[in-house]
Amino acid sequence: MAHESHFTTEQLTERYEMSRKVRMWVLGAIVVGLLLVLAGLLTAEDPGAHHEAADHASLVDTPAGDVHKVQDHGHDEHADEAHGEHGGHHGPQHHIGKYTGALANFLLVNLYFLTLAMGAMFFMTVHRIGNGGWHTVFKRIPEAMSMWLPFAAVGLLIVGFFGEHLYDWIFVHEIGQDTLIDKKRAYLNVPFWAARGAIFVGVWTFAAWLMRKYSISQDNAGSVEGGLGIFKKMTTLSALFVIFFAISYTLFSIDWIKSLEPHWFSTIFGVYVFAGTFATASAVMGLILHFLRQQGYMGYTNDAHLHDCFKYAFAFTVFWGYIFIAQFLLIWYSNIPEETGYFDFRFAHYKTLFFVKIFACFFLPFIGLMMRNAKRKSQTFVVIGIIMILGHWIDLFVMIMPGAVGEHWHIGLTEIGFFVLYLGLFAFVVLRALSKANLVPIHHPYLDESLHHSTGAV
């Protein structure tokens, strides 16, 4: 019908090409990030140097993990009383050396960009099984984002080899040193942990690769009808992926983030990580779409597509706030000493960041994206998107650092460097994946619906 005439075939089969300027920016980010990381590593100080005696003492004094003993111990010690630590959370038990902070940061950036890729994966699979069509026209963006997964796998593999410098439960490897960790040995042991990590990231990477392969082979199918068989395969794959994702993402966040503090329990932790994941991934998707439109591509998308991307970002910031308060409130309200240690430690040493993240992940995006036009006008959604991106980073920082480096955190050259470096690498991988296929899945059955997408009266 009439819709065919809106867009020429050339428009729909256009390909993205990295312009010189974009190449320079991406390369610049990688180089600057590398230099910052190197400078940060060279100027790294040993935070344990003057604390070592104290750390050592607490290790010897406290047969750590014996909860009752730790509690008694805590009541005796004035310093702990002052910090309000009831849960026996004295910071990590492992040695915090010169490069522990850098290693923890490496883990942080890898997890950060993995969450973006996984958010994109979840986005496209859940739309496929829910028969959502509106996103079809920019479907190649989440597909390209998911192409980051193998690189995240490499990063996590490297972190895994140095696991004992970050994870208390790997560090405390002798039975009898820590009762609580001993009781979790059946789950928290290195071979099982490594196998789980390999299977999860491996399956996700394979699913992402297969989704993209199907999607591109659909382009070559010649017609919508010819691609229907592939479409069905994509549906099956998506359904399987979403089921696997639900279980594996919870376990993955427990394995790689929560187990940094192995004494602590939270059954909602996986959902909490997922909330941040999806909110940020939606915002990033919207920003990439905006970037492509700025570069002169995707002329066939309209403001409604951006609007709905940021609707997701808006909705899931509320979800994040909900899960955040749910996790906090139940621990705070029920006065379980073993659990309050988690938040006590953060209040004692991470107070500013803790409140900054509540603002950056919830209040600012919630208020900033509430108005309809805020989701459609680049002046607002770019600013809020960047706030969300930084907020998600701080969120992960506050999740990871207390367990990895205790109170010896700082945000300096290494931290900024790693983020800039990985931003550059991520941008390169995503943009290269975008340039390798049509920007539009031309034979996708829902493409028509997507081209007609509208969010109502303007």
Place this chain on the structure above:
Amino acid sequence: MSSKSYLLGKFWHPDHVMDALRQLRDMGVKAQDVFGPFPIHEIEPLLDIKRTRLTVAAFCYGALGALTAITMISLIYGAIWPMNIGGKPFLPFPDYVPITFEMTVLFAAHGTILTFFIVSEYYPGKKEFLMDDRQTDDVFVIAIDKDKVAASAISDVNGVFTKTGAFEVTEKEV
């Protein structure tokens, strides 16, 4: 009540409706409304419908709900009847969050839907009004206010209807 007369074009297919609306817009004729069994989202810019202010109302109701919740809990637990629950402070702000959230949602949802009913004049026992009985089943109806079309243009409008695939072109007095 004065009666109004409408020019009606009845269609089987939503794409034909869109075609007709585009041609009518080019002629400078504004459709009063389109009735159909399911929504056509992209139709709104063509109908030149003004943006609803219902969202503003929803925000106000939500804010009112949040304010009510905070005021009530503060008054009750802070001043009128302080209670010691688990040794927590008398004004535990984290505790407020779920209640405030629920009250915000409750007020926003009920306020918005009631406002919608009042504005659209929906009430129990209202006699429904249909341009064509089949509009709830499989027929799309474009209605044009006859008074707003110049007498000489009426045949052109009907011509557009026929040309774009209307299976029936009529008039209806309401």
